[in-house]
Amino acid sequence: xxxxxxxxxxxxxxxxxxxxxxxxxxxxxxxxxxxxxxxxxxxxxxxxxxxxxxxxxxxxxxxxxxxxxxxxxxxxxxxxxxxxxxxxxxxxxxxxxxxxxxxxxxxxxxxxxxxxxxxxxxxxxxxxxxxxxxxxxxxxxxxxxxxxxxxxxxxxxxxxxxxxxxxxxxxxxxxxxxxxxxxxxxxxxxxxxxxxxxxxxxxxxxxxxxxxxxxxxxxxxxxxxxxxxxxxxxxxxxxxxxxxxxxxxxxxxxxxxxxxxxxxxxxxxxxxxxxxxxxxxxxxxxxxxxxxxxxxxxxxxxxxxxxxxxxxxxxxxxx
Amino acid sequence: xxxxxxxxxxxxxxxxxxxxxxxxxxxxxxxxxxxxxxxxxxxxxxxxxxxxxxxxxxxxxxxxxxxxxxxxxxxxxxxxxxxxxxxxxxxxxxxxxxxxxxxxxxxxxxxxxxxxxxxxxxxxxxxxxxxxxxxxxxxxxxxxxxxxxxxxxxxxxxxxxxxxxxxxxxxxxxxxxxxxxxxxxxxxxxxxxxxxxxxxxxxxxxxxxxxxxxxxxxxxxxxxxxxxxxxxxxxxxxxxxxxxxxxxxxxxxxxxxxxxxxxxxxxxxxxxxxxxxxxxxxxxxxxxxxxx
Numbered sequence: 001x002x003x004x005x006x007x008x009x010x011x012x013x014x015x016x017x018x019x020x021x022x023x024x025x026x027x028x029x030x031x032x033x034x035x036x037x038x039x040x041x042x043x044x045x046x047x048x049x050x051x052x053x054x055x056x057x058x059x060x061x062x063x064x065x066x067x068x069x070x071x072x073x074x075x076x077x078x079x080x081x082x083x084x085x086x087x088x089x090x091x092x093x094x095x096x097x098x099x100x101x102x103x104x105x106x107x108x109x110x111x112x113x114x115x116x117x118x119x120x121x122x123x124x125x126x127x128x129x130x131x132x133x134x135x136x137x138x139x140x141x142x143x144x145x146x147x148x149x150x151x152x153x154x155x156x157x158x159x160x161x162x163x164x165x166x167x168x169x170x171x172x173x174x175x176x177x178x179x180x181x182x183x184x185x186x187x188x189x190x191x192x193x194x195x196x197x198x199x200x201x202x203x204x205x206x207x208x209x210x211x212x213x214x215x216x217x218x219x220x221x222x223x224x225x226x227x228x229x230x231x232x233x234x235x236x237x238x239x240x241x242x243x244x245x246x247x248x249x250x251x252x253x254x255x256x257x258x259x260x261x262x263x264x265x266x267x268x269x270x271x272x273x274x275x276x277x278x279x280x281x282x283x284x285x286x287x288x289x290x291x292x293x294x295x296x297x298x299x300x301x302x303x304x305x306x307x308x309x310x311x312x313x314x315x316x317x318x319x
Numbered sequence: 320x321x322x323x324x325x326x327x328x329x330x331x332x333x334x335x336x337x338x339x340x341x342x343x344x345x346x347x348x349x350x351x352x353x354x355x356x357x358x359x360x361x362x363x364x365x366x367x368x369x370x371x372x373x374x375x376x377x378x379x380x381x382x383x384x385x386x387x388x389x390x391x392x393x394x395x396x397x398x399x400x401x402x403x404x405x406x407x408x409x410x411x412x413x414x415x416x417x418x419x420x421x422x423x424x425x426x427x428x429x430x431x432x433x434x435x436x437x438x439x440x441x442x443x444x445x446x447x448x449x450x451x452x453x454x455x456x457x458x459x460x461x462x463x464x465x466x467x468x469x470x471x472x473x474x475x476x477x478x479x480x481x482x483x484x485x486x487x488x489x490x491x492x493x494x495x496x497x498x499x500x501x502x503x504x505x506x507x508x509x510x511x512x513x514x515x516x517x518x519x520x521x522x523x524x525x526x527x528x529x530x531x532x533x534x535x536x537x538x539x540x541x542x543x544x545x546x547x548x549x550x551x552x553x554x555x556x557x558x559x560x561x562x563x564x565x566x567x568x569x570x571x572x573x574x575x576x577x578x579x580x581x582x583x584x585x586x587x588x589x590x591x592x593x594x595x596x597x598x599x600x601x602x603x604x605x606x607x608x609x610x611x
Contacts, residue, residue, distance in 0.1 A: 026423050
């Protein structure tokens with residue numbers, strides 16, 4: 001056993017230099033690694049790649065009785081139906097509005113929170129972190145439940161305060177005007193602390209001697225944050241930004257779906273909730289798959305562009 | 320820290336901002352707890368704005384009489400416990416194997432797992448696969464779905480890659496098999512990682528509702544979040560849309576207060592657990608995990 005393993009290690013080291021030499025033997029030597037990998041490969045093959053085979057129904061008229069393979073091809077009909085459909089521009093506008101609003105507000109705030117937390121006294125910092133993480137562990141259902149309760153026209157605390165100052169009570173959840181603000185800012189409340197973790201980890205890696213040198217040169221705390229801390233976490237910021245841009249066409253449909261009601265539907269219907277309703281509620285499988293595929297492709301396209309732009313200008317990229 | 324000795328004006332400002340952040344995050348949480356133990360009449364008329372008034376625990380008592388909540392709670396505990404075990408068995412070993420650079424096909428497998436972060440079959444094709452396997456409306460579907468998570472797998476890989484190679488080499492020279500080394504040598508040294516993984520997966524199971532909404536039909540199998548959605552959101556929307564007189568009446572009953580109590584009861588387990596694991600996710604585990 002002992003000799004076997006040692007020779008295996010030597011063997012692989014050698015065979016990387018001489019490719020093609022006894023690949024079968026190398027695989028056999030690693031059989032236990034493959035065994036450890038097997039559950040993940042099987043899961044991903046069945047639940048992630050098999051559905052990709054099913055994507056073909058986006059170009060078909062799917063009939064349950066005929067199955068995925070047997071249903072007739074219809075070309076791009078489902079896509080043209082979607083692009084020319086009554087809801088198309090409304091869906092695009094709603095989705096992008098929520099995404100860009102989230103990006104604009106939800107992206108910089110965790111960075112600012114991290115920069116502030118980093119300046120606090122250690123004990124106070126730790127306590128503040130603990131509290132700021134708490135909302136992250138609350139479920140989306142409960143968050144939306146809390147919004148519904150607090151902003152309710154009848155018993156909500158927000159309207160109580162408004163009425164105290166002589167203003168009229170507002171039905172926030174039923175007014176399209178407030179939907180995006182509620183969605184984005186409740187998201188900020190929930191995840192500004194959690195989102196800061198990654199930047200705090202990056203800030204922990206900043207070389208203290210940089211700060212010492214700068215303060216000897218007379219730099220103020222604020223100047224040191226701007227000229228030392230920010231550049232040091234820049235690559236983390238860029239990676240996170242690329243990832244965010246890569247999901248620009250998909251908003252958190254779980255939360256949007258929960259916040260939807262008949263009154264705010266004009267601004268709250270986004271592509272992913274539309275996919276769910278047309279597909280699983282109206283059983284319009286092919287059409288819904290086409291819409292979902294379009295959404296996914298837009299995301300991939302945006303990710304690749306963001307990645308390419310970043311690689312060109314900042315030498316930081318995902319791949 | 321030389322730089323932190325004096326408490327300057329800058330410190331004062333930064334700490335004030337810190338306190339404001341604390342208040343901003345804590346206030347809604349405190350309000351929920353206060354409302355959950357206050358007289359429902361006072362809550363309904365908007366008199367509870369910070370501390371509880373007319374303390375009563377009827378809301379909590381009511382919860383434990385509600386069959387839906389009890390079924391949901393039991394189901395959620397079941398899904399969270401066994402689902403998390405499946406998650407760990409599938410994702411953690413994969414993360415370990417992906418650190419092995421000599422593995423034939425290693426690059427292929429990394430790409431195989433990374434690709435699904437960016438591209439997926441989407442809702443309907445996934446539904447058809449689950450349905451085709453006969454998993455629709457079974458408990459199994461909520462245990463299996465999400466068993467592998469690429470992001471968490473990358474965290475595992477980063478963690479295992481940072482461990483000294485000599486440990487496994489020594490174990491293997493001592494005659495330990497690969498799987499034996501992983502289970503007996505590597506895993507016992509990975510408590511920080513396992514703590515974070517348990518937390519991430521358990522939180523995900525505990526809080527998810529969408530898969531249950533799509534794949535589970537019977538109420539007897541629904542997790543807590545599905546019942547919460549009915550109680551917290553759908554019921555309140557109906558109340559808000561109804562006539563003033565009607566909702567005033569409906570709010571007078573205990574159901575309104577039960578909503579606050581149920582928020583507390585459903586969120587408390589996670590809120591109690593995470594501070595104990597905070598030191599792990601605050602420190603190294605996340606570093607380097609962003610970039611695959």
